[in-house]
Amino acid sequence: MFYKKVLKPIFFLIHPEKMHAMVLVLGEFFGYIPPARYLLRLIYGYRGPNIAKVIDGVRYERPVLLSAGFDCDARLTQVLASLSFGGEEVGSVTALPCEGNPRPRQTRLVRNKSLIVFKGLRNRGADRTIKHILSKKRVPGYVIGISIASTNNSCVANEDDALKDFLTTFKKMNDAGVGDYYTINISCPNSYSGKDGETFANPRLLAVMINELQKIPTTKPVYFKMPINLEWSEFNKLLKIIDASPYQGVIIGNLNKKYATLDHPEDAPKEYRGGLSGKPCFALSNDLIYKTRQTYGKRFTIIGTGGIFSGEDALTKFRAGADLVQLITGMVFEGPGLMKEICEAYAEEYGGR
Numbered sequence: 617m618f619y620k621k622v623l624k625p626i627f628f629l630i631h632p633e634k635m636h637a638m639v640l641v642l643g644e645f646f647g648y649i650p651p652a653r654y655l656l657r658l659i660y661g662y663r664g665p666n667i668a669k670v671i672d673g674v675r676y677e678r679p680v681l682l683s684a685g686f687d688c689d690a691r692l693t694q695v696l697a698s699l700s701f702g703g704e705e706v707g708s709v710t711a712l713p714c715e716g717n718p719r720p721r722q723t724r725l726v727r728n729k730s731l732i733v734f735k736g737l738r739n740r741g742a743d744r745t746i747k748h749i750l751s752k753k754r755v756p757g758y759v760i761g762i763s764i765a766s767t768n769n770s771c772v773a774n775e776d777d778a779l780k781d782f783l784t785t786f787k788k789m790n791d792a793g794v795g796d797y798y799t800i801n802i803s804c805p806n807s808y809s810g811k812d813g814e815t816f817a818n819p820r821l822l823a824v825m826i827n828e829l830q831k832i833p834t835t836k837p838v839y840f841k842m843p844i845n846l847e848w849s850e851f852n853k854l855l856k857i858i859d860a861s862p863y864q865g866v867i868i869g870n871l872n873k874k875y876a877t878l879d880h881p882e883d884a885p886k887e888y889r890g891g892l893s894g895k896p897c898f899a900l901s902n903d904l905i906y907k908t909r910q911t912y913g914k915r916f917t918i919i920g921t922g923g924i925f926s927g928e929d930a931l932t933k934f935r936a937g938a939d940l941v942q943l944i945t946g947m948v949f950e951g952p953g954l955m956k957e958i959c960e961a962y963a964e965e966y967g968g969r
């Protein structure tokens with residue numbers, strides 16, 4: 617309530633990218649101060665029955681994670697467990713540092729409960745992120761996944777370059793032992809031209825990529841971040857390729873590219889300016905989660921992402937077939953109490969121990 621009535625109206629007066637930057641500075645700072653973490657845990661920490669899950673050998677104390685894109689450079693890894701997150705996905709990280717797209721890189725669509733994201737994979741690059749993660753003490757029980765994408769600038773000019781870029785980051789992370797799981801982001805809709813980030817969301821190229829990935833053995837689970845604007849028949853072609861691989865699962869899914877699906881499309885720019893997060897992702901991702909679970913049974917780990925604004929929304933994803941959920945936009949709109957609410961709803965539905 618305090619967040620929604622007092623803080624949010626102030627925060628929403630500030631430009632979203634500036635606000636995001638401020639939260640990163642503040643969150644990183646709090647992460648270094650044990651009493652600040654303690655205070656946050658006191659207010660926002662889940663204290664119900666044990667709801668830990670082991671998925672692909674990784675233990676999650678709580679089944680809700682921060683989705684990729686909010687903490688690209690791993691600056692919040694010390695603080696987020698205090699807000700009831702069981703872990704986070706750092707990144708997307710690229711082989712080289714990347715400035716991202718020109719501003720505006722984030723726009724709020726308040727009536728639509730959505731953000732337009734045009735970040736363009738802005739991040740510090742694999743080397744610096746590895747160093748940064750290794751320099752920090754791990755928070756016990758807090759899972760760090762690494763989302764990997766290809767560098768979004770003109771030095772990555774074609775699919776061969778992009779593949780090399782992915783493999784470089786994957787190998788660097790794996791060799792350094794950084795990351796409890798890896799996500800291959802084949803569906804970034806906001807790299808330059810709005811298309812290149814999706815090069816590998818194509819069955820032929822995905823098969824090539826998976827073939828190359830397998831030459832870098834890893835003991836960690838590997839997931840693929842899926843696009844959500846595909847018809848089921850097209851989506852299923854990608855799943856078939858992943859099914860034939862040794863990799864464990866999918867994250868469903870990435871941003872929604874279709875402004876026409878907004879409740880208030882008139883609030884969006886006329887031209888495409890990046891993918892939509894939040895509510896416009898909810899039904900699309902739920903449908904794909906459900907169909908994936910129905911079609912493939914337990915073959916895939918499914919991480920459900922997109923438009924979770926309440927405990928009930930998270931339960932909808934679990935009921936559709938998700939093993940874990942991730943979020944960003946719900947936290948921005950509903951505040952830092954959301955993750956605790958989700959854990960409580962989960963414990964009530966599935967019974968904690």
Ligand SMILES: Cc1cc2nc3c(=O)[nH]c(=O)nc-3n(C[C@H](O)[C@H](O)[C@H](O)COP(=O)(O)O)c2cc1C
Nearest residue numbers: 683684685707708869870893894922923943944945
């Ligand atoms: C500011 C922002 C940046 C994002 N950047 C990435 C990214 O770098 N890699 C990625 O896989 N997804 C990225 N996403 C997509 C999210 O991980 C998530 O799939 C999507 O926002 C749906 O979840 P939500 O509705 O809870 O925000 C980003 C989303 C937001 C809001």
